[in-house]
Structures are given as C-alpha cells and as structure tokens.
Amino acid sequence: MSAMRIAVAGTSGLARIIARQIHESTSHQLLILSRSPPADLVAQGYQCQIVDYYDSSSIRHSLMGVDTIISTVTGNEQIRLIEGAVASGVRRFAPAEFEGLPRLRPQGDPLDRGRAAALALLQVHYSAWIHSTVFVCGILYERFAVGGMRTHCIGVNTGYGNEGDYILDARNMTATVPGYDSEGNLSSLCMTSARDVGKFVVRALDLPSWPKEMSMCGERMTVSTLINTVQACRGRTFNAPVWQNPQGLQYELTLAQMAGEISTQWRLATLIATAEGRYDYGAPGYLNTQFPDITPVTFQAWFQQNWAAVPRA
Template sequence: MTAMRIAVAGTCGLAWAISQEIQEQTSHQLLILSRFPQPGLISRGYQCLTVDYNNLESLKHSLMGVDTVISTVTGTPQLRLIEAAVAQRVRRFAPAEFEGSPSLRAVGDPLDRGKAEALRVLHHYSGYIQSTVFTCGILYERFAVGGLAGQQIGINSGFANEGDYILDARNMTAQAPVYDSANNLATLCLTSAYDVGRFVVRALDMAQWPSELTMCGERVTVSTLIDIVKQCRGREFPHVQWHNPDTLRYELTLAQLASDFPKQTRLYALIATAEGRYDFAQPAYLNAQFPDIQPESFRNWFARNWAPVP
C-alpha cells in the first residue's frame, strides 16, 4: 500500500501502542501530537510535535500533509483537532472512542466525556472527511496493576484506577454486574491495548472505512471474568456483590443521595456493562478481516501482568 502520513494525537498507553505499531510494522510516516515536549520519544527516532489545542492555526499547521488522524484526546481538544483536520483536508479521522458501540450510548450519558459531540461534528463534515469508530469493548488494562491510570489512559474518566471497575484483584473484592435486566448472564468484549494497536494499524490500509470497526480479544461473561482472575491469583473472592441493573440503580440512588460522585461514575459503568454496552456480536469485523492477527487471551494477559504481585 502507498505510504501515508499518520498523526496520532496523544501519548497515553493506547496512543503509544498504536504509534509503536505504525513505526515498527509499516512504511507509513508517523507524527505524534503531544501537549508536552517528548524528548525521550524523539531520541528514539519518533517524530513528535508539541501542539496547543487552544490554537487552531497551530493545529492546522501541524496537520499539513497528514492523511489520517487517530485521536486519543477527548472533549474540546478533540473538537479543535477535528476542525483543523477538516480545514487541512485530512482524508480520515478516528475519534477517541475505543470502548463499546456509540449506538448503545443514551443521550446525555454521564460517561460520554464529549464523545457524542465529536461524532456529531464528524457526521456534519462527512462530505469532507471520512471517519470510523474503533470499537474494542473493555481494555484489558482496566484490570492491570495500577489500572488504566497506570497506563495513562482514561485518567479523567472517573473509573480508571486499579479496582474501580468490576473487581479489585489486589484485595480480591468485586461488585459484579453479573446479570442483565432479563436475569441472563451479562457478557462483555475485552481487548488488550497492544491488540487494539495491531488492528487499528492494519485498518489504515483498508480502501474504505465503514462507520464502525469492531475488534475483540475475548468475549466472556462477567462471572467467567471473575473466575479467571480468581484462578490466576490463586485466591478466593470472599466478598462479591452480585448485581443486576435494578440493584445497581438502587445503589446509584443511594450514591446520588450521598452526593458521592466518584461512586456514581463507577456505578454508571457497571450499569452500562449489565445493559450490554461493551458487548457486540461475534465475529468482530476486524478479526474476520485480518484472521492472521491472533489476539492474546485475557487469561494469559492477566497472569503475566499480575505474576510479580503477591
């Protein structure tokens, strides 16, 4: 395929996984956009530009000659980035989604973080710039030592710390959205950041991007997820709170009455899980398109990540 100039906005763990894959596995020219200077990356041969998301002209200048932008920044900075990309006639833009399908988000979703507005703007400019949503379910790294925050991912999401989502593998506690509203076992898709990077980079060479591109490392029930962690840790979960959406909403009401905003955010994420927001039909589109990519299983990833922790 023809070499392209690809801009990755952000330097979080997910952005790094994508950037490293582009740099090491393709002939595309990589440009990393960062709010702060990155001398360490530059010394390793990466091209980095320090950008000011409040300065549209600066952003436009940074995107000169860029074919595709992959964003891991959210909120107003991402809106400015889209505006600059349209102005510079960038061909493709992938917004900072990388979770469940946007079609399952309710209007006014408290976990939105400006993502719906970014999709609205991209739809508005669809005659000028092509876009897709990369849907990967839950990142394995939510269950990493240090959580997502330890990888500098989703720090402002409100549930990025170790133990914030479903289970605390260090202390072996869990608040598990095991059932959906019909009392069936709740299911979710999970993918490692490394495998997200591999799928995203392979998608760069696709002739056309549909509105959504799904990928999946593994699809499991929440109860199976807890069992895997229990087996890998060799320890029991002595205190597991088993939930369905109704019990979670009751917990949410109590958190609202107590003005406990951090707990509210964590409960919103659990309710979304129980309602199937992070689940999608198999086979995932990119898995089917690129069968040579064999994602790592959650069990292997988790066992390796937690091996040094007593």
C-alpha cells in the same frame, strides 16, 4: 496502500502503543501531536509536533500533509482537532472511542466525555468532507492490570482508572459484579488488550475504505466467567462478591448522586453499562475477520502474566 502521513493525537499509553506499531511495522510517516514536548518520544526518534488545540492556525500548521488522524484526546480539544482536520483537507479521522458501540450509549451518558458531540461532527456535519470510523474494542484488559489502567497511562482522567475500580479488586479479592441484565440473563462483555488494539488499528490504516465502525475482540465472555477466570488465576475465591443487576446498580448510583460522590458515580456508571450490554457486540469482531493472521492474547493468558509477580495471599 502507498505510504501516508499519519498523525496520532495524544501521548497516552494507548496513543504510544498505536504510534509504536505504526513506527515499527509500517512505512507510513508518523506524526505525534502533543500539547507539550514528550521528551522521551523525541529522544527515541519520533517526530513530535506541539499543537495548541485552541489556536486554529496552530492546528492547521500541525496537520499539513496529514492523510489520517487517530485521536486519543477528548472533549473540546478533539472538537477543535476535527474542525482543523476538515479545514486542512485531512482525509480520514478516527475519534477517541475505543470502548463499546457508540449507538448503545444513552443520551446524557455520564461517561460520554464529549464523544457524542465529536461523532455528530464527523458522521453528520462534516461527513461530506472527511471519512471516519469508530474503533470498537470493548473493555481493555488493562482495566484489570496491577495498579489499574493508570499504570499504563490509560484512562487517567476517566475517574475509574485505578486498580480495583472496575468490577473486581484482584489484590483484595472483592467484587461488585454486574452479572445480570434487567431480564435476569447473564451479562457478557467483549475485551481486548491495548497491545492488540494497536495491532488492529494499524492494520486498518491500509484498508481502502473505512466503514462507520470497526470492531475487534480479544475475547468475549460472561461476567460470571470473568470472575471465575480471575479466581482460577489467583488461586483464591472472592470475598462475598456482590452480584447486581441494572436496577440495583441504579439505586446505588442514586445514593452516590445524593451524597455528591463523583468518583463512585463514574465507577457505578461503568457497571451499569456492563450490565446493560453496552460492551457486548459479539465475537469475532470485524477486524478479526479482516485480519485472521492477528491472534489476540486471551484474557487468562494476559492476566496470568500481568499478575505473576503479585503474591496470592
């Protein structure tokens, strides 16, 4: 496909990974949209455009000549960006999803962060004017990183971006394990490293058409296997891990709601989503099949490298 003008909205860690892949491995013209000037990116030679998401003229000016938008912004800012993209004649839009299948999210999901409203605009209200897709990557490996996702500037505002916020604390070897679904079956999840997400997303830019969803998968495993993998990598066993099903987690969530513990509610909501299979869509993913030359890093290899410098005891 001929060179296009691609806009990446946001400067989070995932946005930077995608932008770097576009910059280094394609001939597409890259534009980074940001609410404030990212001095480091400007210094590296990236074309950055300051945008006011609440000023329609600012958005339209920023999107002049843009063919495709990859969004990593959520909430009202993304809604305004979608409206501006339609008004500016942008051809394709990928909203800030990058998790499990949207259709598995329940109505009123506390983890939604305005994403359902964005999808409704793209897939229903504006579907005749703009093409869209959802990039489905499951759980990012970076949730299990030293320091958590926040050290990679990912998920800073989600409420569960710190080390140990999701399933397990690999430093202190404690865990709350959403190991079973409501029928007692072992729960599974799909996971992908942020770097591999960037590779797949950028290769998808050249596909002649976009389906409504494009999944990718670094590795699919049961939550039990995840626990065993981390134990093997750390050379330690978890200290009395608490195994839970959706009913037990829902009870804990109710207690957190009664106590007004917002951060605990968010963390428990992600565990409930895991136990219910919302991050399990099978492997290989659609993009794995489309681009078999991309070999994603396995979770064990990624985890060993990420935690190599951290003492085991």
